[in-house]
Every structure is written in C-alpha cells, then in structure tokens.
Amino acid sequence: MTGAARKPSKRDQTVSDGLATAIHEHRLTPGMKLNEDEVGEIFGVSRTIVRSALQSLSHERLVVIEPNRGAFVAQPSIREAREVFEARALLEPRTAHSAAIRTTPADMDLLKRHIDEEHAAIDAGETGRALRLSGSFHIEIARIADQATIATFIGQLVARSSLVIAMYWRRRNALCESHAHHALLDALAAHEADRAEELMTSHLVDLVSLLELTEPPDGPTSLKEALRTE
Amino acid sequence: MTGAARKPSKRDQTVSDGLATAIHEHRLTPGMKLNEDEVGEIFGVSRTIVRSALQSLSHERLVVIEPNRGAFVAQPSIREAREVFEARALLEPRTAHSAAIRTTPADMDLLKRHIDEEHAAIDAGETGRALRLSGSFHIEIARIADQATIATFIGQLVARSSLVIAMYWRRRNALCESHAHHALLDALAAHEADRAEELMTSHLVDLVSLLELTEPPDGPTSLKEALRTE
DNA sequence: TCGCTGATGATTGTATACAATTATTGCCAG
DNA sequence: CTGGCAATAATTGTATACAATCATCAGCGA
Structure with a gap:
C-alpha cells in the first residue's frame, strides 16, 4: 500500500513495487545496476514491462536512467x-x-x-x-x-x-x-x-x-562505478 | 524548458513535451482521448514511444490511463x-x-x-x-x-x-x-x-x-464520454 | 419498439526481433 | 610491460507482430 495512484496495467506495478520495496529495505543499494533482462527474468516478464517499471521509478527519483547505459539505483547527492x-x-x-x-x-x-x-x-x-x-x-x-x-x-x-x-x-x-x-x-x-x-x-x-551530510558518500558498490569519471 | 529532469532517451521527451505544451495551452482539453496510433503518427514515432510518453504524463497526473481503454487528458475533480x-x-x-x-x-x-x-x-x-x-x-x-x-x-x-x-x-x-x-x-x-x-x-x-469550484465541471468533450457511466 | 446476445472491428497489452550504442577483450606496436 | 585500437560481446533503444480486451452494431426474440 505504498501509493494508490495511476494504474499502468497491473504488471508494471508488480515489478516497480517489488523493486521499490527492495530499495526501501536496503536490499537494493544506491548505485546498483538494474539490468533489464535480469529483472525481467526474476519477475517473469518481458523487458517491455521492466522498462516501464524502471521509467516509473525514475520518475520518482528512486532510479536514474542513463541513456544507452541502463538503469541504476539512485545515489542522491x-x-x-x-x-x-x-x-x-x-x-x-x-x-x-x-x-x-x-x-x-x-x-x-x-x-x-x-x-x-x-x-x-x-x-x-x-x-x-x-x-x-x-x-x-x-x-x-x-x-x-x-x-x-x-x-x-x-x-x-x-x-x-x-x-x-x-x-x-x-x-x-x-x-x-x-x-x-x-x-x-x-x-x-x-x-x-x-x-x-x-x-x-x-x-x-x-x-x-542522524545523517552525516558533510562528507562525500560511501564508496560505490562496484569497481566499475568507482572508476567512472562522470 | 518546462522541467529539467530524467532523460528517457530524448524521443519520449519530445512527445511528452509536445503533449504537455498542448495541454498547457488548452489545445488539448480535459477528457480528450489520446489514441496511441494517432499520436504516434503525428510525432512520427511508434507506439512504444507514445506509450512511454503517456505513462510519463500519467505520472504527473496530466493524463489518466484507464486500463484497456486508453489514455485521456485528465479531468481533475x-x-x-x-x-x-x-x-x-x-x-x-x-x-x-x-x-x-x-x-x-x-x-x-x-x-x-x-x-x-x-x-x-x-x-x-x-x-x-x-x-x-x-x-x-x-x-x-x-x-x-x-x-x-x-x-x-x-x-x-x-x-x-x-x-x-x-x-x-x-x-x-x-x-x-x-x-x-x-x-x-x-x-x-x-x-x-x-x-x-x-x-x-x-x-x-x-x-x-477566480475559479468556480462549487459546481460540477463542464460537459464532456464527446457524447461518448458524456454517456459513460463511470 | 425495446433489450439482449453474439459477431466484428478497433484499440490496448505484451512479447519478440532487430538496430544502435556501449562495454569488454584480445591484439599488436612501441 | 604498457597503451592504444579493433573486433566481439553485451545491453539498451525502437519498431513490429501477435494476443487480449473492449467498443460497436447487427440480428433476434420478447
């Protein structure tokens, strides 16, 4: 019962809810890559649905979509x-x-x-x-x-x-x-x-x-992300 | 320059900006149906892109997507x-x-x-x-x-x-x-x-x-919408 | 005439195929 | 051994094909 809102035809909602819950529970952590095929296989849906869900999450700023590079769990500055x-x-x-x-x-x-x-x-x-x-x-x-x-x-x-x-x-x-x-x-x-x-x-x-908002954040999840120059 | 936000790969943005501007300028009025094929032909893109744009607008509550029925310009109560x-x-x-x-x-x-x-x-x-x-x-x-x-x-x-x-x-x-x-x-x-x-x-x-928020809104755009029982 | 039902057509929902882009790896020159 | 480059692999972007659902309307019976 996170949010009673629009209804992108049920299956999108399932996937985006699943991902959102995982983010809320810190099972998905900032910076993690969300591969479309992988997510699709986990939820048993095609990439069409996954992309829809990812865009939805991107709109809520839980996910950042980098064109041609994919979707990542957001890392708020x-x-x-x-x-x-x-x-x-x-x-x-x-x-x-x-x-x-x-x-x-x-x-x-x-x-x-x-x-x-x-x-x-x-x-x-x-x-x-x-x-x-x-x-x-x-x-x-x-x-x-x-x-x-x-x-x-x-x-x-x-x-x-x-x-x-x-x-x-x-x-x-x-x-x-x-x-x-x-x-x-x-x-x-x-x-x-x-x-x-x-x-x-x-x-x-x-x-x-309770937050430490004076220092730069934790190191990234993967080496790749760490060494990216963005 | 409406909103500088995420970047769903440029073409979605073009369509959703186009629709949003039309809504802002009251060229698209509340209740109007947004047919996917039609919109797609106007902007020269496939339904994939149109659907993405419509979902985006739906997230901003400018558009309401009714499952299996299509997208309509929102009619705020x-x-x-x-x-x-x-x-x-x-x-x-x-x-x-x-x-x-x-x-x-x-x-x-x-x-x-x-x-x-x-x-x-x-x-x-x-x-x-x-x-x-x-x-x-x-x-x-x-x-x-x-x-x-x-x-x-x-x-x-x-x-x-x-x-x-x-x-x-x-x-x-x-x-x-x-x-x-x-x-x-x-x-x-x-x-x-x-x-x-x-x-x-x-x-x-x-x-x-300056608004009249005591009466029910204007009649619907089309007869079909008027006679819907929703 | 009115209302119901079933067939037809139009529209949306989803998956898949293909194109474009990016990431990776191996190779070779220095 | 290092650095750059090219070929290959992996991933995303887009279009299209097919399935599912809904709207329309003709036909039938009351």
Whole structure:
C-alpha cells in the first residue's frame, strides 16, 4: 500500500513495487545496476514491462536512467539529501496538523498496529523491514490528513529518504525514532494538532541530525562505478 | 524548458513535451482521448514511444490511463482542484521567500523578459500561450529558489493547475494576474523576502477565487464520454 | 419498439526481433 | 610491460507482430 495512484496495467506495478520495496529495505543499494533482462527474468516478464517499471521509478527519483547505459539505483547527492528533508520539513508538519484533526479511531488502530509491526521488525533484527515500516508510518499520516496530492509528494520524499539513509546514515544504532512515532501517535489520538505539528517538525530535525551530510558518500558498490569519471 | 529532469532517451521527451505544451495551452482539453496510433503518427514515432510518453504524463497526473481503454487528458475533480492549490499554497510562498533572497540580476532579466512575452501573448490574443507563460513564471521562481526537489513539485502543480483552469475558470476576462506577477517581480528585485512570500500567498488566493469550484465541471468533450457511466 | 446476445472491428497489452550504442577483450606496436 | 585500437560481446533503444480486451452494431426474440 505504498501509493494508490495511476494504474499502468497491473504488471508494471508488480515489478516497480517489488523493486521499490527492495530499495526501501536496503536490499537494493544506491548505485546498483538494474539490468533489464535480469529483472525481467526474476519477475517473469518481458523487458517491455521492466522498462516501464524502471521509467516509473525514475520518475520518482528512486532510479536514474542513463541513456544507452541502463538503469541504476539512485545515489542522491548531499545536496539532494538536504533538499529532500527540507521539502519534508515544509510538507509534513502541516500535514500532521491536518491529520490530528481528522484522525478517527480506525486510523488509530491502524497506526498502532503499524508501530507494533515496526517494533517486532526491530526486535527480530529485520532492520530493512523496520525501516520500510517507519517510512510507511509517515505516509499513513499523510493519508489520514486526506490530502491525496500532498500525500503523493510525501510518499515520494519518504522513498527517497530511504536512499538518503542508505547512503548517509553512518551510526546504525537501531532505529531509536520509534519514540518519536509514539509521541506523534499520542498527539494524533488527542487531536492536539499544534503539538502534532511541532512533534513532526522536531522528528524530522532529529532524523536529519542522524545523517552525516558533510562528507562525500560511501564508496560505490562496484569497481566499475568507482572508476567512472562522470 | 518546462522541467529539467530524467532523460528517457530524448524521443519520449519530445512527445511528452509536445503533449504537455498542448495541454498547457488548452489545445488539448480535459477528457480528450489520446489514441496511441494517432499520436504516434503525428510525432512520427511508434507506439512504444507514445506509450512511454503517456505513462510519463500519467505520472504527473496530466493524463489518466484507464486500463484497456486508453489514455485521456485528465479531468481533475473539484476536490483535486482544491488540493492542487492547497499544495501550491503550502509550497510556493516559502519558495518565493527563498527566491527573493537569492535573486540575481540575471534572474531579474529573465523574469522581466518572461513577463514581456506574457504581455505580448495577451495582446496578440494568444491566450493559450499566455497561460503557459504565466505558469512558467511560477516555475522560474522555484528555480531561482534553488530547490530542485520542491521546484519539481511546483512544476507538476502548475501543470495540473492548467487543467484546473481549463475546467473551472468560467469568467475568461483576460489574465488580469499580470499585475500580481509584476508586484512579485518588484519584491524579488528588492530582496524583500517577506513581502514576496505574502504576495505569493495572496496571488494564489486570488487565483483560486477566480475559479468556480462549487459546481460540477463542464460537459464532456464527446457524447461518448458524456454517456459513460463511470 | 425495446433489450439482449453474439459477431466484428478497433484499440490496448505484451512479447519478440532487430538496430544502435556501449562495454569488454584480445591484439599488436612501441 | 604498457597503451592504444579493433573486433566481439553485451545491453539498451525502437519498431513490429501477435494476443487480449473492449467498443460497436447487427440480428433476434420478447
């Protein structure tokens, strides 16, 4: 349930969802090459479908397509990383505000279950899954705010954040942010919109502070990529 | 120069730019069917390219792809229309703020020339072109703000606004908004960030006020569309 | 006349074949 | 042994062919 959007005829969606999930869970890491034949064989579809899915992901900036060279998992620059979180800082707090006003008991149940899953994933050591769920939490809030357009943007930003985290999050001391999510949950439950807004703001600030956006990113995945002059 | 983004191998871009421009200029109106063979023949490319371009436009919500039925110019609902301008209200004022701080003389020249072109188009009665240029003005400001990520979002919103205007702008008494753009220009030139922010806010409010978002939209383009039960 | 059903035609969905481009490897001159 | 170059292989870009789905309409029966 990443994003309820257009419908490029189902099979494209399967492939791009599969790839997107793998990226969210850091199983596909920045810079990796996505060979069309290979991907096609994995999902049991032809290159036509794969190309369609890759273009879709490229539009969301999860993948970069270099003409005649192929598709690669995106490697957001430090600047891009900053921009992504600046955009989130612009969109998410107000969205949390709106969400706090509209949160229904059903929404609360969903969010609670979400956090539980997140904890379970952390306890089970499935950091990849935990990370993806952590992002979904933000998307869920955007959905509750009932602003589909903004929710779409936030969805894209969360997805890109996953790449940023993969590249710039050096200190991997477990996702300590679950506390922040809990606090947000409380504010939403109490319909305290202003508090929710503030909590979201500081939560995002915290996230950025956990990144190391002053140094160049990790070395590339493969030697080839390392020695490319681009 | 609508958007400097990914590069799906040049030819897709040509087609999708062509279609997008036509939509911006209201030569393609909401609900129109975009037949793949037809479009392909017009641009001299195969359906492969056309489909790629259509998917791209569908991702930006300018086009809606209905599985097994084809691609149509999007018909934003009243709700979508509101959301688009709410999102703009969230993004553009702060962007104008940033832009005011960073505007260079070169930027000013560009914006001035832009406004001149806009006026020329209005005087020449080319309302379509005027409308497109009016949108580009906003995009230009986002570019000046030097936030590529947010600029991309604004670009999409401006594009969708064009559809909203096509559907909901009943009173077509010339684009009187050029005054607002002039005022913005002045604020940018003077680096008065706060004023630029306020001007942008009120400009967007004005724009929305010119729309009629209380009634259902215009009748469909063709009888077929009219009688569809969707 | 109205409504249903089945055949026909048009359009989209997918796979595959071929062309163009890029990457790799082996070879030879220096 | 090194560096450049040419041949080969691998991969992407595009067009086309075929399959699947949907729209249209004629024909039939009520």
